Amino acid sequence: MIGTECPACGEGERLTGNRAGAIIHLECLTCGETWDRNPTPTCPRCGGTDMQAVPKAIVEKSRGTQLSVVGTRTIHLCSSCDSEILEAYHRNRPNPLMPDQLPTTET
Ligand SMILES: [Zn+2]
Ligand SMILES: [Zn+2]
Secondary structure, eight states: OTTOOOTTTOOOSSEEEEEETTEEEEEETTTOOEEEEOOOOOOTTTOOOOEEEEEEEEEEEOSTTOEEEEEEEEEEEETTTTHHHHHHHHHHTTSOBOOSSOOOOOO
16 A cells, blocks of 8 residues: 555555545554554545545434534535535534434434
8 A cells, every 4th residue: 555654563565454434444464563544535526635624513312302412523524515514614613513413302
């Protein structure tokens, strides 16, 4: 894999990679070290690399009908395809982006 070296022994050739979503799990065949590599995010729609990392809220239904933010995960949004979402996010900063679909409060 071009541009990748084992962080433990510096091996750059005898590496094996397993793609898992946006992340590549790498293993060094020389020393057995394993690590993850997060490639430059690319927009799946337009192929552009002008992506912005944005925290997105993880919302869970708590007691009753209250929804609470239990954490955030980082998502990547495209500056051109997701410009409206990014605009809304920047307006609400530093609040994280809310999920597109909130867990239903119906029983
Ligand atoms: Zn190694
Ligand atoms: Zn795009």
